[in-house]
Amino acid sequence: MDFTPSSDPDSRGYVFATTGPDYTALATRSATMLRGIVGDTPIDLFTDQPSLEGPFDAVHSLGDGFFxxxxxxxxxxRFARTIYLDADIWPVADPSDIFDLLDRFDVAMAHDPYRATEHATTTWRQNLPTAFPQYNSGVIGARQTPATQATWQAVIDGILADAVPRDQGVLREVLWTGNLRIATLPEEYNLMGLRALNTLSSDCAAPRLIHSPRLHATFRKRKAPIDTLSDLLGRTAAEQVARLVASDPTLGGDGARVRPLIRRGIMEILSRPLGLVRGRFQR
Structure with a gap:
């Protein structure tokens, strides 16, 4: 494959990629929410579905049905700097400073939060240090260069050659053996460990992107529809996310004090004798 750089060296944009009507509908909803946050920044979709209306600036056809x-x-x-998002991303705040990382790094991703699970510890062709864990591929910032394009092609080739059911193990090894400059994103840019919401306070950066496979369980496992953030997280946690975003000064927030959920109500009473998360860094 011949790799060509973007024609506009300053272009930035978001990209979704889906197959099938269900995932495409999920991506369309995610992109609609993202549009309300990032304004006129271009958002593209790659899909095998026919032409559709939605929040996308361009829709590109996928051909071979690769999973x-x-x-x-x-x-x-088409962008010199791309932020790729999975369809099961629920945007809650602006993640666009990932683009700024790409002025210095080739790719930007967050670590898989569940690093001791079977899927996260399963390697591809060679064992790797535990201190270089899998990256979750649901949020990827990437420069458009021959080196990054060759990396993505190597992942595709590895998955197809060995019929690997998940991409993260192959991606981990390709990154390990390559020379890309990798920026590791903090969890708020790809928040999968949702129990962390119990302990987040205004001392922590607010979530930008919530990543939940529950969003596609609605059609894969015929679970109840999820139409609001409260449906996904519960009302209390959804309200906490709104408070954290409104408070976060890195998002232009007012800096108002937000206590963690675990320090509210009965959990505050229980935490005193149990000594939960107490010490010099607990306020």
């Missing part, structure tokens, strides 16, 4: 179309989308992205 991980994100890597094809990253190779073909």
């Amino acid at each position: 991980r179309p994100k890597f094809d989308a990253l190779i073909r992205s």
Whole structure:
């Protein structure tokens, strides 16, 4: 494959990639929410679905039905700097400073939060140090260069050659053996460990992107529809997210004090004798 850089060296944009009507509908909803946060920043979709209306600036056709179309989308992205998002991302605040990282780094991703699980510890062709864990591929910032495009193609080739059911193990090894400059994103840019919401306070950066496979369980496992953040997290946690975003000074917030959920109500009473998370860093 011939790799060509973006024609506009300053272009920035978001990319989704989906196959099938259900994932495409999920991505359309995520992109609609993202549009309300990032304004006129371009948002593209790569899909195997026919033409559709929605929040996208451009819709690109996918051909071969590969089950991980994100890597094809990253190779073909028209932007010099791309933020790729999975369909099961629920945007709650502006993640666009990932673009600024790409002035210095080739790619930006967050670590998988569940690093001791079977899928996270399963390697591909060689064992790797535990201190270089899997990155979650649901949020990827990437420069459009021959080196990054070759990386995504190597992941595709590895998955297809060995019929690997998940991409993260292959991606981990390709990054390990390559020379890309990797920026590791903090969890608020790809928040999968939702129990962390119990302990987040205004001392912590607010979530930007919530990543929950529960969003596609609505059609994969016929679970109840999720139409609001309260449906996804519960009313209390959804309200806490709103408070954290409104308070976070890195998002232009007012700096208002927000206590963690675990320090509210009965949990505050219980935490005193149990000594939960107490010490010099607990306020």
